[in-house]
Amino acid sequence: MPQRSASGPEGESSRRAAAGHAATGTLATGRWLLRGTDGRLTAYAAAGEGLLRWTEARPGGPEWSGPEFFEAPDLTHLTLAQGADGYVHFIGLRKRGTEVDVVHSIQYQSGRPLMDWRSLGNPHTKMVERAPHLGAPTAAVDAAGTVHVFVRDAVNSVRLRREGKGGKWEGWKDFKVREVLDGITALATSAGRIEVFGPAQNKTLHWTQDKQGADFQRADDIPLPPSPGSGTTLETADDRLTYYATDARGAGVVAHRGADEDTRPLGGSPAAGHTAAVRATIEGHDCTVLAHRGADGRPVIAAYPTEDEKAGIWWSETGEPCLGSPALALDAQGRVVMAAIGLDGTLRLARQKAESGLALEAWTRV
Numbered sequence: 001m002p003q004r005s006a007s008g009p010e011g012e013s014s015r016r017a018a019a020g021h022a023a024t025g026t027l028a029t030g031r032w033l034l035r036g037t038d039g040r041l042t043a044y045a046a047a048g049e050g051l052l053r054w055t056e057a058r059p060g061g062p063e064w065s066g067p068e069f070f071e072a073p074d075l076t077h078l079t080l081a082q083g084a085d086g087y088v089h090f091i092g093l094r095k096r097g098t099e100v101d102v103v104h105s106i107q108y109q110s111g112r113p114l115m116d117w118r119s120l121g122n123p124h125t126k127m128v129e130r131a132p133h134l135g136a137p138t139a140a141v142d143a144a145g146t147v148h149v150f151v152r153d154a155v156n157s158v159r160l161r162r163e164g165k166g167g168k169w170e171g172w173k174d175f176k177v178r179e180v181l182d183g184i185t186a187l188a189t190s191a192g193r194i195e196v197f198g199p200a201q202n203k204t205l206h207w208t209q210d211k212q213g214a215d216f217q218r219a220d221d222i223p224l225p226p227s228p229g230s231g232t233t234l235e236t237a238d239d240r241l242t243y244y245a246t247d248a249r250g251a252g253v254v255a256h257r258g259a260d261e262d263t264r265p266l267g268g269s270p271a272a273g274h275t276a277a278v279r280a281t282i283e284g285h286d287c288t289v290l291a292h293r294g295a296d297g298r299p300v301i302a303a304y305p306t307e308d309e310k311a312g313i314w315w316s317e318t319g320e321p322c323l324g325s326p327a328l329a330l331d332a333q334g335r336v337v338m339a340a341i342g343l344d345g346t347l348r349l350a351r352q353k354a355e356s357g358l359a360l361e362a363w364t365r366v
Contacts (some may be wrong), residue, residue, distance in 0.1 A: 129345055
């Protein structure tokens with residue numbers, strides 16, 4: 001696919017195309033609002049045969065440019081992963097008739113074009129009758145910038161393909177299970193280790209690395225059956241992740257951390273979709289901020305002291321009904337920014353006020 005630029009003839013074509021495209025929903029990730037190394041936030045959304053992108057005009061806003069439209073035809077799923085270098089990796093599942101493959105593109109800097117889409121193939125190269133039955137892919141990037149792509153295969157196992165030295169991709173590796181559902185989640189810690197969470201019928205499967213670049217080892221299962229596509233992860237202490245998901249049994253959002261076999265109920269009445277999570281300093285305290293789409297379709301937000309779920313959590317509705325799941329990020333000034341896609345397909349934003357607590361300014365439409 002030809003590259004699209006934010007300026008020049010191709011950029012003008014991209015902006016004209018965006019005028020005829022409204023967002024149709026959020027991407028297959030709870031992280032679709034990302035901050036680049038220049039401090040600017042960028043939001044991404046699904047839009048027909050491609051995706052839309054909005055970019056802060058300057059770090060901290062409030063002005064934004066966009067949306068810009070980027071073609072991504074025949075993709076049934078699209079997710080994002082960002083490395084410490086700020087590169088944004090786009091991982092999609094492309095279906096053309098009976099041909100199905102995983103594809104990858106990169107945005108190197110805020111506001112810059114996407115690179116050409118590159119096929120990463122399909123793990124079912126020998127048993128081609130299984131090839132059309134791949135699930136939604138996901139990805140994580142370790143501290144060295146190595147991209148790891150995970151996908152549910154046709155027999156409900158997890159397959160991994162990662163970028164090797166010199167940009168050459170290694171072959172597919174099989175985690176050799178038979179019970180994983182769609183909604184695999186993966187994230188790298190600050191030490192570079194990646195952890196993988198795979199939802200199953202009555203639990204969540206878990207894999208870890210001993211160190212960056214090591215093979216993945218099966219860890220203890222988590223006694224949490226998550227609703228499809230609701231899982232997300234957040235580093236809540238150095239080299240330690242907390243996993244959040246909606247309990248399929250109706251217990252609302254649940255947190256699980258480390259080797260602790262207990263899950264911690266956080267309440268709420270989330271609709272289908274991801275839980276968004278970010279750490280922020282609120283009144284001098286390290287807090288975890290969570291958000292999801294509520295049962296009535298409106299964004300819902302809450303905060304509590306990081307890793308202190310017993311302190312209690314109170315959910316507050318905010319804004320108008322939205323499409324898909326809201327997203328959270330910190331801007332260049334450390335303020336919490338909440339993003340949602342309105343029912344009209346436009347980007348909506350609410351930024352933390354300059355006052356005590358987690359109060360948001362009025363929602364604005366971009």
